[in-house]
Amino acid sequence: MPHEPAPGRLPRGRLVPRTTRGRRRAVQGLMLATVCALAPATWLHAVAGDRTGTVTGAPDREVAVVFGAGLREGRPTPYLAHRLDAAAELYRAGKVRVVLVTGDNSRVDYDEPDAMRTYLVRRGVPDGRIVSDHAGFDTWDSCVRAKRIFGVDRAVLVTQGFHIKRALALCDAAGIESYGVGVAEPHDRIWYYGGVRELFAAGKAALDVALRPDPRFLGPREAGVTEALAASAAAP
Numbered sequence: 001m002p003h004e005p006a007p008g009r010l011p012r013g014r015l016v017p018r019t020t021r022g023r024r025r026a027v028q029g030l031m032l033a034t035v036c037a038l039a040p041a042t043w044l045h046a047v048a049g050d051r052t053g054t055v056t057g058a059p060d061r062e063v064a065v066v067f068g069a070g071l072r073e074g075r076p077t078p079y080l081a082h083r084l085d086a087a088a089e090l091y092r093a094g095k096v097r098v099v100l101v102t103g104d105n106s107r108v109d110y111d112e113p114d115a116m117r118t119y120l121v122r123r124g125v126p127d128g129r130i131v132s133d134h135a136g137f138d139t140w141d142s143c144v145r146a147k148r149i150f151g152v153d154r155a156v157l158v159t160q161g162f163h164i165k166r167a168l169a170l171c172d173a174a175g176i177e178s179y180g181v182g183v184a185e186p187h188d189r190i191w192y193y194g195g196v197r198e199l200f201a202a203g204k205a206a207l208d209v210a211l212r213p214d215p216r217f218l219g220p221r222e223a224g225v226t227e228a229l230a231a232s233a234a235a236p
Contacts, residue, residue, distance in 0.1 A: 130228075
């Protein structure tokens with residue numbers, strides 16, 4: 001006699017439970033999984049509130065923080081270049097006095113902050129007004145290091161629109177009073193990938209805020225931002 005599955009249990013090879021009770025449980029499980037998946041993203045949206053906008057609407061802050069977004073043949077990818085363009089615009093408009101570039105320099109042949117610095121200098125930001133964080137391996141590390149290593153208390157954060165809410169939430173948790181400039185991008189393949197990726201990254205952000213781990217590399221306090229601000233104030 002063939003084996004019959006227990007009522008409500010999904011038999012092998014069947015995608016939909018046979019019984020009403022089984023289907024109800026499947027729907028409830030799917031709804032619960034959806035809520036759990038979207039909860040962190042909803043939290044990020046609530047935390048960010050109305051503190052995002054364009055370069056024009058950004059408040060005056062001493063420091064802009066630009067997050068890395070990859071290199072291509074040693075140069076900033078288009079998405080990173082657009083972030084840097086926005087930071088340069090903030091500087092030229094007098095809304096910030098110093099730009100902190102934070103990114104990955106885990107290999108000798110891969111130096112995001114140096115490439116970011118070079119790009120900004122070519123767009124009119126003085127080299128002495130740029131500070132490099134070479135251990136910004138992810139958004140949490142960048143925010144914590146901006147606060148604990150570079151002494152940043154208030155900043156304008158610069159990144160793409162799909163990432164800005166997570167950056168705001170993590171910098172808030174790190175102790176930085178932040179406003180976010182969300183750089184607009186065409187809705188291309190990379191934009192959609194970034195949006196989907198953020199759904200998963202939101203979960204890690206929630207864990208980072210709850211557990212508050214130290215960055216992968218912390219190191220000693222650095223005076224780069226303080227010195228750049230002092231030089232800016234002393235400039236005619």
